[in-house]
Amino acid sequence: MPDYQAPIEDIRFTLRHIAGLEAIAQLPGYQEASLETCDAILGEAARFAAEVLAPLNRIGDMEGAKLAEGKVRVPAGQAEAYRQFAEAGWNSVAFDPDFGGQGMPWALTTALQEIWNAANMAFSLCPLLTQGAVEALQIHGSDAQKKTYLAPLIAGRWTGTMNLTEPQAGSDLGALKTRAEPKGDHHLLTGQKIFITYGDHEMAENIVHFVLARLPDAPKGSKGISLFIVPKFLVNQDGSLGARNDVKAVALEHKLGIHASPTCVMAYGDEGGAVGYLVGEPNRGLEYMFTMMNNARLAVGVQGLAIAERALQAARAYASERVQGTTPGNDPTARLPIHHHPDIRRSLMALRAWSEATRCLIYFAAGTLDRAKRHPDSADRAGYQALVDLLIPIAKAWSTDRGVAAASLGLQIHGGAGFIEETGVAQFYRDARIAPIYEGTNGIQAIDLLGRKLLRDGGRSARGLIASMTVTLEALKVDSDLEMQVLSTHLEPTLTALSRATEHLLKLGEQEIGSALAGASPYLELFGLVLGGWLLAKSTLAARQSRDPILDEKLAVTQFYMTNQLPQALGLEIAIVSGAESVLKLAPERI
Numbered sequence: 001m002p003d004y005q006a007p008i009e010d011i012r013f014t015l016r017h018i019a020g021l022e023a024i025a026q027l028p029g030y031q032e033a034s035l036e037t038c039d040a041i042l043g044e045a046a047r048f049a050a051e052v053l054a055p056l057n058r059i060g061d062m063e064g065a066k067l068a069e070g071k072v073r074v075p076a077g078q079a080e081a082y083r084q085f086a087e088a089g090w091n092s093v094a095f096d097p098d099f100g101g102q103g104m105p106w107a108l109t110t111a112l113q114e115i116w117n118a119a120n121m122a123f124s125l126c127p128l129l130t131q132g133a134v135e136a137l138q139i140h141g142s143d144a145q146k147k148t149y150l151a152p153l154i155a156g157r158w159t160g161t162m163n164l165t166e167p168q169a170g171s172d173l174g175a176l177k178t179r180a181e182p183k184g185d186h187h188l189l190t191g192q193k194i195f196i197t198y199g200d201h202e203m204a205e206n207i208v209h210f211v212l213a214r215l216p217d218a219p220k221g222s223k224g225i226s227l228f229i230v231p232k233f234l235v236n237q238d239g240s241l242g243a244r245n246d247v248k249a250v251a252l253e254h255k256l257g258i259h260a261s262p263t264c265v266m267a268y269g270d271e272g273g274a275v276g277y278l279v280g281e282p283n284r285g286l287e288y289m290f291t292m293m294n295n296a297r298l299a300v301g302v303q304g305l306a307i308a309e310r311a312l313q314a315a316r317a318y319a320s321e322r323v324q325g326t327t328p329g330n331d332p333t334a335r336l337p338i339h340h341h342p343d344i345r346r347s348l349m350a351l352r353a354w355s356e357a358t359r360c361l362i363y364f365a366a367g368t369l370d371r372a373k374r375h376p377d378s379a380d381r382a383g384y385q386a387l388v389d390l391l392i393p394i395a396k397a398w399s400t401d402r403g404v405a406a407a408s409l410g411l412q413i414h415g416g417a418g419f420i421e422e423t424g425v426a427q428f429y430r431d432a433r434i435a436p437i438y439e440g441t442n443g444i445q446a447i448d449l450l451g452r453k454l455l456r457d458g459g460r461s462a463r464g465l466i467a468s469m470t471v472t473l474e475a476l477k478v479d480s481d482l483e484m485q486v487l488s489t490h491l492e493p494t495l496t497a498l499s500r501a502t503e504h505l506l507k508l509g510e511q512e513i514g515s516a517l518a519g520a521s522p523y524l525e526l527f528g529l530v531l532g533g534w535l536l537a538k539s540t541l542a543a544r545q546s547r548d549p550i551l552d553e554k555l556a557v558t559q560f561y562m563t564n565q566l567p568q569a570l571g572l573e574i575a576i577v578s579g580a581e582s583v584l585k586l587a588p589e590r591i
Contacts, residue, residue, distance in 0.1 A: 003050060003054055003055075004049065004050060004054040004057075004118055004119050004310060004313060005046070005050060005313070006042075006045070006046035006049055006050070006114075006115045006118070006119075007309060007355075008042055008043065008046055009550065010356065010359065010550075011042060011111050011114065011115075011359070012038075012039060012042065013539070013542075013543070013548065013550060014356075014359050014360055014363045014539070015038065015107055015108065015111055015363060016035065017538070017539060017542035017543075017546075018360045018363050018364050018367070018535055018538060018539060018542075019107040019110075019363040019364060019366055019367030019370075020107075020367050021033065021035065021038060021105070021107055021108070021367070022035065024105045024107055024367060024370045024371070024374075025105075027105075027370065027371065027374035027375060027376070028374055028376060029103055029374055030103070030104070030105050030370070030374060032102075032103065032104065033104050033105050033108060038104075038108050041093075041104075041108065041112070042108075042111060042112075042115075045090070045112050045115050045116075046115060048084075048085075048088065048090070049115045049116060049118070049119035049120075050119070052081050052084060052085075053081060053116060053119035053120040053123055053124075054119040054120060055077075056075070056077050056078055056081055056120055056123065056260075057119065057120040057121075057122070057123075057260075057427070058424055058427070059075055059076060059077060059260075060074075060075040060078060060120065060122050060123065060259060060260025061122070061257075061259050061260065061427045061430075061431075062075075062259075063075035063076060063259075063260070064259035064260060065201075065252060065259065065260060065261065065262035066252070067200075067249060067251065067252045067262075067264075070248065071200075071202065072199075072200040072201050072202070072249055072252065072262045072264065073202070074201055074202075074203060074260060074262065075259075075260045078123060078203065078260060079201075079202065079203045081123065082123070082126065082156075082203040082204070083203070085127070085156065086155060086156030086157065086204075089102065090112065090116075090127070090156075091127050091130060091131075091154065091155065091156035092154045092155060092156070093108065093109050093112060094106055094108075094109040094131070095134055095138075095150075095154045096138065096150070096154075099146070099150040099151045099154050100150075100151045100154045100155050101154050105366075105367075105370045106366045106369050106370050106373070107363060107366040107367045107369075107370055109131075109366075110298070110299075110302060110362060110363060110366035111363065113128070113299055113302045113306075114302050114305055114306050114309070114359070114362070115306075116306075117302055117303045117305075117306035117307070118306035118307070118309050118310045120260075121258060121303055121306065121307065121431045122257075122258040122259065122260035122261040122431065123260060123261075124303075125197050125198060125258065125261045126159055126197075126198045126201075126203065126261070127156065127159075128296060128299045128300075129159070129160050129161050129162055129197055129198060129296070130153055130156065130158075130159045130160040131160075131295060131299070132160065132162060132291075132292035132293075132295040132296045132299075133153060133160025133161070133162070133208060133210055133292060134150065134153050134154055134160065135291055135292060135295045136210060136227075136279070136288060136289070136291045136292045136295075137149055137150055137153070137229075137279075138150065139288075139291050140227070140279050140280045140288045140291065141229075141279055141280075142279075142280075145229060145277065145279065148235055148239065149208055149229065149231075149235075152205070152206070152239075153208060156204065157204060157205050157206070158204055158205060158206040158207065158208055158231075159198060159201075159203070159204045159206075159207050159208070160207070160208045160209075160210065161196055161197065161198060161199055161207060161208070161209045161210065162196075162197075162210055162289070162292050162293070162296065163193040163196055163199075163209050163210060163211040163212065163230075163266060164176075164193070164212050164289065165193060165194050165195045165196075166178065166191065166192060166193060166194060167192065167194055173212065173222055173225065173286060174220075174221040174222035174225075176191075176212055176213070176214065176225060177191055177214070178190065178191025178192070178193065178211065178212065178213040178214065178268060179191060179213060179214055179216070180213040180214065180215055180226060180228055180276060180278075181216060181273065182215070182216075183273075185277075186275050186276060186277055187213075187215075187228060187275075187276045187277070187278060188269060188272070188273025188274065188275065188276070189211060189213050189228060189230060189247075189268045189269055189273060189274045189275075189276045190268055190269030190273055190274070191213065191268050191269065192265065192266065192267055192268070193211070193265070193266045193268070194253075194265050194266075195253065195263055195438070196209075196249075196263065196264045196265070196266045197261060197262075197263055197264075197438075198261060198262060198264075199249050199262065199263075199264030199265075199266045200232070200248065200249035200262065200264050200266075201262055205233075205241065206231055206232055206233045206235075206241055207231070207232040208229060208230075208231050208232075209229070209230040209231070209232070209247065209266070210227060210228070210229060210230075210279070210289065210292060211227070211228045211229075211230050211268065211276060212225050212226070212227060212228075212285050212286065212289060213225070213226060213228055213276070213285075214226070215282055215283070218282070218283055219283065222286050223283060224283055225283065225285040225286045226278060226279075226282050226283055226284070226285040227278070227279040227280065227284070227285030227288045227289055228276035228277060228278055228279060228285075229276060229277045229279060230245060230247055230268065230274050230275065230276040230277075231245055231275075232244070232245055232247060233245065234275060245274050245275055246268070246269055246270065246271045246272060246273060246274040246275070247266060247267070247268050247269075247274040248266070248267055248270070249262070249264040249265065249266055249267075250264075250265050250266070250267045251264070251265040252264060252265070253265070255434070256430050256433055256434070257427065257429075257430030257431040257432070257433060257434060258430075258431050258434060293439060293440065294389075294392055296439045297392050297393070297395075297396040297439045297440065297445070298362070298365060298366065298369070298392055298395055298396065300396050300400060300435050300438065300439045301358075301361075301362050301365075301392075301395040301396040301397075301398075301399040301400060302362055302399075303400065303403065303432075303435045304358060304396075304398075304399035304400035304401070304402055304403030304404075304432070304435050305355065305358040305359050305362050305399050305402075305403065306403070307403035307404075307406060307407050307428055307431065307432040307435070308351065308354045308355040308358055308399075308402055308403050308406035308407075309355045309359075310428055311351060311403075311406040311407045311409070311410030311411075311425070311428050312348070312351040312352055312354075312355050312406065312410065314410055314414075314424070314425050314428070315347070315348060315351055315409070315410040315413040315414065315425075316339070316348060316351075318413060318414050318417075318423075318425075319337060319338050319339035319344050319348060319413055320337050320339050321337060322337060322338045322415075322417075323335050323336065323337055323338075324336075324337075324338050325338075325341070326340075327340045327341055327342070338413075344413060346564070347409055347412065347413050348413070349556075349557070349560045349564070350406075350409060350560075350564070350565070351406050351409060351410060352557055352560075353536075353557050353560050353561040353564075353565060354402040354405065354406050355406070356536065356539070356557055357402070357532030357533075357535065357536055357561060358398075358399040358402050358403075358532070360532065360535035360536060360538075360539060361391075361394070361395055361398065361399060361528070361531055361532060361535060362395055362399060364391070364531075364535055365388060365391040365392065365395045368384050368387050368388050368391065369384075369388050371384040372384035372385040372387075372388050383464075386457065386460070386461045387461055387464070387465065389452075389453055389461070390449070390453045390454075390461040390462060390465065393445035393446070393448045393449040393453065393524065394445075394449060394524055394527050394528050394531065396439065396440070396442070396445050397436065397442035397445035397446065397524055397528070398524065398525065398527075398528025398529075398531075398532075399528075400432075400435035400436045400442065401436055401442060401525075401528075403432045403435055404429070404432045404433055404435070404436060406432075407425075407428040407429040407431075407432040407433075408429055410425055410428060411425050411426060411428070411429055442521070442524075443520075443521055445524065446520035446521040446523065446524040447517060447520050449520065449523065449524050449527070450505060450509065450516060450517060450519075450520040450523060450524075451509075451513075451517070451520075454502065454505060454506065454509070455505075455506065455509045455510075455516075458506070459502060459503070459506045462502050462527075463502070466495065466498060466499050466502070469491075469495055469530070469531075469534045470495065472491075472534055472537055472538055472541070473488055473491055473492055473495060473534075473537075475541060476488035476491065476537060476541070479541070479544075481544065483555060483559070484540070484541065484544065486559075487537050487540070487558060487559070487562055490533070490562035490563060490566055490567075491530075491533050491534065491537060491562065491566070493570065494529070494530050494533065494566050494567075494569035494570065495530055495534070497526065497530075497569050497570055497572075497573040498526055498527060498530045498569065498573075500573060500577070501519075501523055501526055501572075501573050501576045501577065502523075504576065504577050505519060505523060505576065508580075514584065515580040515581075515584065516580070518579070518580035518583040518584055519575065519576040519577075519579060519580050519583075522572045522575040522576050522579070523572075523576050525572055526569050526572040526573060526576065529565065529566060529568060529569045529572070530566070530569055532561065532565075532566075533558075533561060533562055533565075533566045536554075536557065536558040536561050536562075537558055537562075539554050539558070540554045540555050540558045543555075
């Protein structure tokens, strides 16, 4: 399997022209994020990923994390790599300089996350969860909690986790049973959590668990959940570590992929109660935890992009080396690498189009997030935040579905060799398959997009985004280059389909929410497809206007996407408008 090399050229281009890095650097607090500084950071990140993280990816997959004598052991080399990661400051890039962070934009941090995940997805889950913990603590923690926990979390000396799921609850967080009994200035927690990523390990000095639990007098359902900080080791007043808390990993899940990432069953309070500290107000824990979940959902979307890129690189290398047969128009006696075969070229173009379209979508969302955080005008911040809220379920679900499809297609290009573990590409498929499931399954993302985003604001954010796409469409129509004009003929009907489907669901949602929800997943797929086409078109326009040498390749990838992938949007509109009746026609027990 070839080594991973970060696609720095396209990352830089997308940060500049889709995320809008130069404009972001003008926002308050981001003045250090010049193109030159970000380029230097990206270059060093690419080196670290290639030299340190990528070589451990296969080792981690084969060895896996293990639980023995009450301790979780990660694969060889991973703890040392994490310490290098933290000491180099990679964990702190996006966070508050007052607590040791570097204060750089989320757009840049998102690009770094792509590089880490493409090099070693299982490793990257640890800092991913820590970053979510930092976000939650910055927004909802008390001053004392920030003083105690933020600096070591940002530095990476401590890591963070997110503890939601319980055996009987799954995604139904209203069914949680973990209890929190008040005792002086803290609470004692008892209960069990499952599927806890990096719930235990010895890579860092301490682990800070963010745990959902119920107070004794809590209302039933999701309105009665509170959020607690539960450290693995208690923290003394001077910041030093004290006694071991009553929390431990009692089992590790045996998973399809991401073997190097310990996914733990966590027991709280087996010996009397785990000491925990209430975050914010009682019974608002689910609201607070969504701060972590939204951060994680965008980061999981990055994983879809990262796997798509890794699958592309592996398939491209194999197809250039694997000699088999000939193609029409060539010497019939000559044996050529398989990348000369039209169907292999089609498959490689699909991989590249998915990689670049998801990169555009993820970076666009991250750039919008920076504006929501730092724009000087409060009304503009609110508008950008509404757009981020709309984009996150699409970025998470559409990108992770593309990641799985890319891993599968990349394996297919390898033929029988891809099905053999020794080539390494089967790992990409096994690792990728979790991403559409965790942090809210992609079906839940579709429900969120329809119910909490589209219907809740009456379509305002969706219509605004469609209007922005229409501006690009008109620019394509009047461009002096005929090839750019042709792009508009493919984008226009699918943009119209998205608009019609949006208005249909807005109307249907008021009349019959069940029928509207039956079309939620195809609606998310439709939205993602059209966003991908729009952003690729924007990339091509930007390359042309800036006279970037990348133009020829951008145009070719965009043309392929427009003619080979975007047409699926028209069929999705039919599924949304006409398919609900057939979805619900049979009773559940008869399906």
